[in-house]
Amino acid sequence: AWMVLLDSSELGxxxxxxxxxxxxxxxxxxxxxxxxxxxxxxxSYLPFMVLPLYANLVKLDTRLLKAAADLGARPWTTFLHVTLPLSRRGIVAGSM
Known part of the structure; x- marks a missing residue:
């Protein structure tokens, strides 16, 4: 499929x-x-990163995200200080 998209002739x-x-x-x-x-x-390698990360994020307690929002954290701050540290194992597993 990528060869059809990236073909160098006018057929690409x-x-x-x-x-x-x-x-x-x-x-x-x-x-x-x-x-x-x-x-x-x-x-080809993207699924090997996404699947472990998804498995880790599914287990994330959403009450933590709601608590951060209730305490006044913006979405980006919530991501950096709550979601990212809790998903570190999925990131490491996907990177390996």
Whole structure:
């Protein structure tokens, strides 16, 4: 599927859109380079990060988030001081 999207000829979906919009004059070399390898590796390894993190976040007690909000913490502060420390094991497991 990524090869269909990133094809370097005018058949590639991304190149077709870029040419139709007029952002480029000639098709770009989007396949068989470091960017394509990076996209493929992120696509293939992302589930190995998401699944342990999800399993850890499901067990998170939502009362802690409500308590932080009741005490006046903004969402970003709640994430940094409550959710992130409690999800550290899932982050470590997914990173391994």
């Amino acid at each position: 979906l991304i190149n077709r859109v870029l040419l139709a919009v007029g952002l480029v004059d000639a098709p770009l070399q989007l396949l068989y380079n470091q960017g394509a390898v990076l996209v493929g590796m992120v696509f």
